[in-house]
Amino acid sequence: MAGFDEFVRTRSTGLLRIAFLLTGDRHTAEDLVQDVLEQMYVKWRRIEGMPEAYARRALVNRSTNRWRRRARRAETPLEDDHTLVGPVLPDHGDDVVIRTAVVGALRELPARQRAAVVLRYLEDLPVTEVAAALGCTAGTVRSNTARGLDRLRRVLDVLPEGVER
Amino acid sequence: MTDTDIRQALTRATDHLESPPDLLDRVRAGGRRRVVRRRTLIGGGLAVGAAGVAGAVVAGRGRDLPVITRGDLAGNTELLKRIRKTWQEMAGPGDARILWAGSTPAGPVALVAQEMQPSFDALGFVDSDGDQLRTTGSSFHVPYGTVPPGAMLAGPDRDVLVVTTAGRRVEFSPGYRFDAAGHVQRTFTELTADENDMVVHRFTPSDGVVRIALREPAGEIPLANLHSVVDTAAADNQIPERINRDLPGWERAGRATVDGWDIVTMPAYGDPYGYHVWTGPTEWHLRAATPDGRRLVVQTVALDGTARVFWMHGQPTPHYLGLLEDGLSTETPAGVTVLHARLPEKLGVAVAALDCTFRYRTRSVDWLPVSGPAALLPDAAAELEVNPARGQRAVVPLP
Numbered sequence: 001m002a003g004f005d006e007f008v009r010t011r012s013t014g015l016l017r018i019a020f021l022l023t024g025d026r027h028t029a030e031d032l033v034q035d036v037l038e039q040m041y042v043k044w045r046r047i048e049g050m051p052e053a054y055a056r057r058a059l060v061n062r063s064t065n066r067w068r069r070r071a072r073r074a075e076t077p078l079e080d081d082h083t084l085v086g087p088v089l090p091d092h093g094d095d096v097v098i099r100t101a102v103v104g105a106l107r108e109l110p111a112r113q114r115a116a117v118v119l120r121y122l123e124d125l126p127v128t129e130v131a132a133a134l135g136c137t138a139g140t141v142r143s144n145t146a147r148g149l150d151r152l153r154r155v156l157d158v159l160p161e162g163v164e165r
Numbered sequence: 166m167t168d169t170d171i172r173q174a175l176t177r178a179t180d181h182l183e184s185p186p187d188l189l190d191r192v193r194a195g196g197r198r199r200v201v202r203r204r205t206l207i208g209g210g211l212a213v214g215a216a217g218v219a220g221a222v223v224a225g226r227g228r229d230l231p232v233i234t235r236g237d238l239a240g241n242t243e244l245l246k247r248i249r250k251t252w253q254e255m256a257g258p259g260d261a262r263i264l265w266a267g268s269t270p271a272g273p274v275a276l277v278a279q280e281m282q283p284s285f286d287a288l289g290f291v292d293s294d295g296d297q298l299r300t301t302g303s304s305f306h307v308p309y310g311t312v313p314p315g316a317m318l319a320g321p322d323r324d325v326l327v328v329t330t331a332g333r334r335v336e337f338s339p340g341y342r343f344d345a346a347g348h349v350q351r352t353f354t355e356l357t358a359d360e361n362d363m364v365v366h367r368f369t370p371s372d373g374v375v376r377i378a379l380r381e382p383a384g385e386i387p388l389a390n391l392h393s394v395v396d397t398a399a400a401d402n403q404i405p406e407r408i409n410r411d412l413p414g415w416e417r418a419g420r421a422t423v424d425g426w427d428i429v430t431m432p433a434y435g436d437p438y439g440y441h442v443w444t445g446p447t448e449w450h451l452r453a454a455t456p457d458g459r460r461l462v463v464q465t466v467a468l469d470g471t472a473r474v475f476w477m478h479g480q481p482t483p484h485y486l487g488l489l490e491d492g493l494s495t496e497t498p499a500g501v502t503v504l505h506a507r508l509p510e511k512l513g514v515a516v517a518a519l520d521c522t523f524r525y526r527t528r529s530v531d532w533l534p535v536s537g538p539a540a541l542l543p544d545a546a547a548e549l550e551v552n553p554a555r556g557q558r559a560v561v562p563l564p
Contacts, residue, residue: 109409117171
């Protein structure tokens with residue numbers, strides 16, 4: 001399982017960042033990543049050749065479930081302050097503003113648009129790999145990305161003056 | 166704003182995050198264990214059972230005290246040995262404590278705990294698949310020596326419910342229905358636990374869908390093997406897409422908050438104690454305005470493969486139209502599902518379909534164009550022409 005250990009060491013922060021943008025909540029994101037990694041640990045022999053793809057797909061699927069369950073069960077609402085809990089690194093004020101805006105804008109997107117935007121623009125993945133993660137066609141990825149980006153642009157374009165983008 | 170700007174914004178929004186330093190340890194220790202959210206643990210959501218099985222272990226640090234296995238199979242040492250071996254294939258080496266082993270219509274079932282991290286147990290079930298024993302594939306992360314309420318569906322048909330009640334009143338609902346308002350309606354009856362605080366209850370399963378629910382005074386009861394029961398891998402691939410569409414007029418329709426105009430945020434329309442497969446047709450959330458300037462929302466809400474259709478007008482008070490398949494949608498020969506919800510009070514007809522363009526006509530006027538894949542048509546609309554991006558054109562009557 002040395003390969004698994006290496007995967008966790010090198011990729012868990014990247015996965016956490018994806019999960020954060022997919023869920024809008026740091027604690028949920030940490031739970032989600034641990035959840036997915038535990039699932040991968042058990043299946044490692046079968047997925048060793050494609051752990052990244054497996055992890056991305058599992059993150060997307062499970063984050064969608066969690067978002068939906070949260071909404072249906074009316075658990076703790078996703079307050080803005082809640083999304084900002086506990087940064088572990090020193091934070092610049094502009095980053096907080098941008099983070100709040102990005103999380104808020106992503107929260108408004110349908111799950112697949114959100115995932116398409118995050119995987120295309122945070123992970124810089126090609127359309128085909130995003131399609132594999134979402135289980136849809138490249139055309140659907142393009143349309144979802146375009147819609148999601150449109151929304152994101154509208155939000156980020158109106159950030160207060162003085163915020164360095 | 167360029168694509169590069171977007172990339173930078175997403176990067177800056179996540180730059181503060183680093184994975185926890187002990188993540189690898191936690192993952193390795195956990196194996197396939199599902200982790201109950203830490204905040205639930207901290208909040209005391211998992212209490213110590215006062216009697217029965219929970220009394221078989223001592224809360225706190227009483228590791229050197231003998232563990233008593235309860236249940237009618239507690240004396241079957243050969244079975245206990247097999248249970249322990251099966252459990253440890255999932256949980257890894259350690260001191261597996263079999264708290265209960267009993268006969269059920271689905272064969273032997275056991276409740277097992279094992280300390281996985283300092284002060285925490287993995288708690289889960291082992292059941293039977295023919296002659297073979299198997300774990301639930303996941304377990305609960307609980308304070309050492311505690312047994313909160315939990316459940317599993319045992320047997321090849323997953324029709325035997327096994328519950329540890331922790332001495333609490335646990336209620337069971339075999340299924341649900343939608344009432345005239347579109348609420349999920351359930352009837353709960355109390356389960357009778359034995360002297361070990363265990364319940365074995367056989368019920369009639371629904372094909373491919375888990376319709377049961379369990380509750381106790383403190384809230385939900387986790388189902389240890391829900392993911393394997395509903396085949397999460399397949400279900401995940403069918404999570405419906407939600408399409409939010411703001412139609413002309415919505416943004417001008419008043420300055421009041423838009424909070425509340427979304428059914429999925431309304432607890433009354435959820436099913437807090439049920440276990441579901443999150444599948445179903447595409448969900449639509451169409452926001453529009455009527456000519457008098459009042460807001461109008463038409464929304465479909467998927468659950469277990471179907472979808473309820475609601476509308477709200479003027480106030481965010483949902484009105485239920487029915488299930489999507491009950492005259493509120495049509496599947497075209499090209500396989501496109503077209504939502505067509507005719508609203509009361511002559512408010513119009515909400516139409517939507519993925520990757521399609523539309524035209525409509527009334528009884529007296531020929532085809533008129535429609536902008537976008539979703540629209541609110543006038544009440545006089547009688548037919549809808551659907552032109553999918555791929556596939557055959559179809560004309561759908563608008564009943």
